[in-house]
Amino acid sequence: PTCRDCDNSRLEQRADRAPTNGGMVVHYGAIASGNQVIKDAATRDSISLALGGVLCFEMEAAGLATSMPCLVIRGISDYADSHKNDTWQPHAAAAAAAFAKEVLGVIPPADVMPSAGGKPAPVRVQVDIVKWLSPLNFFVTQNDIFSRRFDNTGNELFGSSEFLSWLATSGASLWCRGSPGVGKTIQAHRSVVVQYLHERSKGNPSIGVASVYFNYKEQSDQTTENILAAIWMQLAYNSPISQFVQGLYAEHEPKGTRPSVREATDALADALSLYEQVFVVIDAIDESLAAVGAQLLQVLHGLQSNLNILVTSRNAKGTFTYVDNFQDLQLRASNTDIEEFVNSRIAREPLLHNLLAGEPTLRHAIHKAVSAGAGGIFLLARLHVDSLARQDSIRGIRNAIDSLSGDLWRVFDQLMERIGSQDSTRRSRVQQLLTWILCATRPLRLEEVRAALAVDLSQTDADPEALPNMAYALSTCAGIVAVDQESQLVRFLHHTFHEYLTGRGFRFQDRNPQIYLTRVCLTYLGFSMLETGYCTSDANMDARLEAHPLLQYSSQNWGHHARGNAEAEQDVQGQILHFLGRTGNVNTSIQAMFLPEHKFEAYSQVRPRYAPGIWLAARFGLVTICTRLLSNGCNVNQLASDDSTALIVSSQQGNADVVRLLLHHGAQATRFSLDDRSALHEAATRGHISVAQVLIQQGVAVDIAAQSGRTPLHDAVSAAKEAMVEFLLQNRADPSFRTAESQWTALHTAANAGNVPVAHLLLSARADCNAEASLGRTPLLIVAEHGHDAMIECLLDHGANMEACDFGGNRTIHVAAREGKGTSMLLLHRRSAAIASQNRHGDTLLHLAASAGHIHILCLLL
Numbered sequence: 001p002t003c004r005d006c007d008n009s010r011l012e013q014r015a016d017r018a019p020t021n022g023g024m025v026v027h028y029g030a031i032a033s034g035n036q037v038i039k040d041a042a043t044r045d046s047i048s049l050a051l052g053g054v055l056c057f058e059m060e061a062a063g064l065a066t067s068m069p070c071l072v073i074r075g076i077s078d079y080a081d082s083h084k085n086d087t088w089q090p091h092a093a094a095a096a097a098a099f100a101k102e103v104l105g106v107i108p109p110a111d112v113m114p115s116a117g118g119k120p121a122p123v124r125v126q127v128d129i130v131k132w133l134s135p136l137n138f139f140v141t142q143n144d145i146f147s148r149r150f151d152n153t154g155n156e157l158f159g160s161s162e163f164l165s166w167l168a169t170s171g172a173s174l175w176c177r178g179s180p181g182v183g184k185t186i187q188a189h190r191s192v193v194v195q196y197l198h199e200r201s202k203g204n205p206s207i208g209v210a211s212v213y214f215n216y217k218e219q220s221d222q223t224t225e226n227i228l229a230a231i232w233m234q235l236a237y238n239s240p241i242s243q244f245v246q247g248l249y250a251e252h253e254p255k256g257t258r259p260s261v262r263e264a265t266d267a268l269a270d271a272l273s274l275y276e277q278v279f280v281v282i283d284a285i286d287e288s289l290a291a292v293g294a295q296l297l298q299v300l301h302g303l304q305s306n307l308n309i310l311v312t313s314r315n316a317k318g319t320f321t322y323v324d325n326f327q328d329l330q331l332r333a334s335n336t337d338i339e340e341f342v343n344s345r346i347a348r349e350p351l352l353h354n355l356l357a358g359e360p361t362l363r364h365a366i367h368k369a370v371s372a373g374a375g376g377i378f379l380l381a382r383l384h385v386d387s388l389a390r391q392d393s394i395r396g397i398r399n400a401i402d403s404l405s406g407d408l409w410r411v412f413d414q415l416m417e418r419i420g421s422q423d424s425t426r427r428s429r430v431q432q433l434l435t436w437i438l439c440a441t442r443p444l445r446l447e448e449v450r451a452a453l454a455v456d457l458s459q460t461d462a463d464p465e466a467l468p469n470m471a472y473a474l475s476t477c478a479g480i481v482a483v484d485q486e487s488q489l490v491r492f493l494h495h496t497f498h499e500y501l502t503g504r505g506f507r508f509q510d511r512n513p514q515i516y517l518t519r520v521c522l523t524y525l526g527f528s529m530l531e532t533g534y535c536t537s538d539a540n541m542d543a544r545l546e547a548h549p550l551l552q553y554s555s556q557n558w559g560h561h562a563r564g565n566a567e568a569e570q571d572v573q574g575q576i577l578h579f580l581g582r583t584g585n586v587n588t589s590i591q592a593m594f595l596p597e598h599k600f601e602a603y604s605q606v607r608p609r610y611a612p613g614i615w616l617a618a619r620f621g622l623v624t625i626c627t628r629l630l631s632n633g634c635n636v637n638q639l640a641s642d643d644s645t646a647l648i649v650s651s652q653q654g655n656a657d658v659v660r661l662l663l664h665h666g667a668q669a670t671r672f673s674l675d676d677r678s679a680l681h682e683a684a685t686r687g688h689i690s691v692a693q694v695l696i697q698q699g700v701a702v703d704i705a706a707q708s709g710r711t712p713l714h715d716a717v718s719a720a721k722e723a724m725v726e727f728l729l730q731n732r733a734d735p736s737f738r739t740a741e742s743q744w745t746a747l748h749t750a751a752n753a754g755n756v757p758v759a760h761l762l763l764s765a766r767a768d769c770n771a772e773a774s775l776g777r778t779p780l781l782i783v784a785e786h787g788h789d790a791m792i793e794c795l796l797d798h799g800a801n802m803e804a805c806d807f808g809g810n811r812t813i814h815v816a817a818r819e820g821k822g823t824s825m826l827l828l829h830r831r832s833a834a835i836a837s838q839n840r841h842g843d844t845l846l847h848l849a850a851s852a853g854h855i856h857i858l859c860l861l862l
Helices: 041-050 061-065 089-104 123-133 138-147 155-159 161-168 184-191 194-201 224-236 243-255 261-272 290-302 335-348 350-355 360-374 378-389 394-402 408-420 424-439 446-453 470-475 496-504 513-525 538-547 551-562 570-580 583-593 613-619 623-631 646-652 656-664 679-686 689-697 712-718 722-730 746-753 756-764 779-786 789-797 812-818 822-830 845-852 855-861
Strands: 031-033 056-058 173-177 207-213 277-283 307-313 326-330 481-483 489-492
Touching: 031 061, 123 224, 123 243, 138 207, 138 224, 155 161, 161 173, 161 307, 161 326, 194 207, 194 277, 207 224, 224 261, 224 290, 243 261, 261 290, 290 307, 335 350, 335 360, 335 378, 350 378, 350 394, 360 378, 360 394, 378 394, 378 408, 408 424, 408 496, 424 446, 424 470, 424 481, 424 489, 424 496, 424 513, 446 470, 446 489, 446 513, 513 551, 513 570, 513 583, 538 551, 538 583, 551 583, 551 613, 570 583, 570 613, 570 623, 583 613, 613 623, 613 646, 623 656, 646 656, 646 679, 646 689, 656 689, 679 689, 679 712, 679 722, 689 722, 712 722, 712 746, 722 756, 746 756, 746 779, 746 789, 756 789, 779 789, 779 812, 789 822, 812 822, 812 845, 822 855, 845 855
Parallel strands: 031 056, 173 307, 173 326, 207 277, 277 307
Antiparallel strands: 481 489
16 A cells, blocks of 8 residues: 555644654553454544544454453554555564563463453353343333334423433432323333433443333232342343353252342342443332332342432332432323324324314314313323224214313223123123233233133133134223233233222123133143143144143143132032143143243253142142042142152242141151252242241251252242241251251351341351351352452451461452452451461462452552
8 A cells, every 4th residue: 555646635743752662652442353454444433433432453352352351462553544554563563472571571370260250151051041030021011112102202301300410410319200191101211211311322331221110910020139130131131141140040040049139139230330320210110019119229229329210100209218319200291292192193093184184173172172181191192082083073073072081080981881882792702801801910912812712611622713803802892902012912001990990890701700710721721632741842832832822821820810719619629620630731731831931942841741630739729629639539749750749839839728738638848859859948948937837837857958968048048038047047947057069058158149137147046157168168258259348247247257268278358359359358458357468379469369350459459
C-alpha cells in the first residue's frame, strides 16, 4: 500500500515521542480479537464504537482466553485501515515479547491452582444449568404483553417527576399502584419501563434490565428462589455461567434438589456484579403469595446499591415490608391513552371502522363515552369497545353507547347475561371452559383445553371427532376469554374476572368442579392407547405427547383435584381404584408426571420407570384411597423402580396424615431410595416439620445416616430450612456428624452457603467451629473462599481459629486473597490476621493474588 494517491490535506501531524523506553508506550485497555483482518477505517471505527473503545485488533487471543485466564500483550504495527502493511510486524512482535518477559519476571513460580475463572462449561451443560436454575421464563410473558399493547399509550408516565427521579437515581425504588384493570402490566412493559430501558441500554453493557410478572394462578411455581433465579437468567444469559452457579448445579442436580433462597440470592449477586446499574421491574406483586413478595423485596433491598426497583400493585406499599425507601406513584390511564386505544381498536375492527367512516360526530361521541365510562381503567375501555364492535348498524352503536357503565362488575354482569342468553349447547361449552380456567392448578395451553373439552366420561379412548373448534368455543365467552399469542395459554381477559366469578357464585359444570376435573383427568389417563406404559425414547415420548396434549397435566394433577371432597365420593373412589389397578396406564402417567419443563437429550428417561398404586396415591396425599388399598391387602413397602416407597414419597410431599397411616400399617422408615434418601431425609430437605414429627415420634432416629454419611440435619441445612434445623436440634440431632467423603459437618454446609441464621442455631447447639474436614478445611476456611463476610464475623465471634491451615498450607487470609475476596481479606486483617504472612510454601498474599490474576486485590495490597 502507498500514500501516493492520498489527499495530503488529511495527513495528521504528530510529534516524536520522548526517547524514554525507545519511544514506546504501553496502553492498557480492551483488545478486540476476531476471525478476520481489519483493513478498513470505517469498519474499524464502527466495531470500536460498538465495543466501547478498543486499543487494537488481532486474531489469536480469543481462542486462548476462552480456555484459560490470561493477560494479552500485543504490539501495534499499523492503523487497521486500507494502508495495512507488514513492515512493522517484526518490531511489534519483539516489543510485545519483551514486555511479556518483563511482566513474567515479577510473577513468582507457583503451584498450579484452580483459577477463579475456570474452564467454561460446554454449551449443552450451560443450557441445562440455565433451565435447572431458572424454571420461570419471563421473556415469553414480555413478548405477549407487548403484543397486547397499543402504540402511543402510557407515554405520560415518562414525564412524571417520580419516574424521571427513579430513572436518574442509582439505587432508587418506585411503587406504582392503581385500580384493577388500569393497565399496570402494559405500562410496566414497553410503554414506560422494560422496553424503554432495553432500548436505552443498547450498546451499553454496563446496564442490565430484568422483569418479573406475578400471576395468582402460578403461585406454586413463583417461589422466592425461582423469581430470583429468573432475574439472574435475564441478567446473565449473555455471559458465561459462573463457577459459583456451576458449583450449585453440581451439588444439587444429582440429588434432584433446588437452590435455596440464599443460594439464589448469591447467584443473583454474582450476576449484578457484571453491571454498573441494574433495573428490575416487578409487576403485580399483589398477586404473589404474601410471604414471597415480602421476602423478594427483602432480598432485593439487601442487594440494592446498584439496583433500581419498580413495583406495580393494586395495593398501597403499606401492606409490605422493606418499602420505606419506595417513592409512590398513582397509575391511571389518561384520556389521551384511552383515545389512542380507541383509535387503534376502531382501525382493527373492519365493520366498526366502515360504519364510522362517514360519522365524525358519532366517532367523537364514542371517544367521549368510552373515556367517561372507563374512569381511567383500560379494562373497562376495552370491554366498552368490544360491545361497540359487536354492533352492525349506526343505531346499534348509539344504543350501545347509552348503555356503557363505569362499574366493572356491572359490565361483567352484562357479559354473563349475554352468555346466558345463548342456547343450551353454547352455555354448556362456556361452563366447561370457565370451569377449567377457574379451577385448573396452572394455566392451560390452547391444545390442552381443546383435549379436555373433547373428553367423554363414558369413553375408553380419545375421539378425534369430538375435538371442538376452539375459535367457535372461545366466541361463546363474549370476549372475556383470551389466548396469549406467544405462550398459547388460555386465560381470562383480566384476573378481576376470576374474582367476579368467585364473588358471584359461578354455576360450575358440575356441582363440585374438583370432581368434574378429577373424572376428566382419570378418564383421559385410562385411555387404552396409554396402557403400553413407559416410553423408551424421546421420539416415542414426543409422539405420545403430541397425540395426547392433556397427558402431562392429567398425570401431574388428577390427585390434587381428587384430594379432599372429591376423594370422598364413591364414584370417584371407584374410578381411582380402577385406574390404579391398570399397571400400564399408571406407568404411563408416572413418566409424564416427572417430565422436565424443558426438553434435552434423553429428557424422557426419568425415574421412577414404574411404581405401585399405593405409591402414587401416597404421593398425592389421598388418605381415603390409601386406606382402601391397604384394607385390600396392598403391600405397604412395595418399591418403585428407584427403590422409593409410599412412605418416602408421602414424606417428600409433606402428607403427614398419609405418613401416619402408612406407619400404622407397618411401613419401614429406615429404607433408602436409590438416591440415598430416607423418609426423614426427604421431610428435612423440604421443611415438612409435621411429617418429621410423626416419623420421630414413631421411633425414627433423628440422626439416621445415609451411605454418604449425610443426616437429616445436613439436608435441612443444605436446603436452608431454618425452622427444620431448629426442630431437629430440639430433638437432639448431633451437629458433629460428618459426611463420608468430604467429612463435612452441618456447620461446614452452613458456612459454604453463607447461611448465618442457621449457623447461629448450630453454634448454639455447640457445633465445633474449628472442625477439620477433608484437606484440613475448617468452616472458616470454606467461607473465606466465598467471601461471606457476615459468616466470617459469626464464626470468629464464636471462636473460630483464623490461623488454622488447610493441607495446602494456607491460612484463612491466604484463601481470601487467592479467591479474590477483597472485603473478606480486609475484614480478617481488621480481626488481627497479618497482611504480610506467608503460607507454608512461602507465598504472600501478593503472590497468591498475582498468580490468580486478581488485580483488585493487588491494588488493595499495594
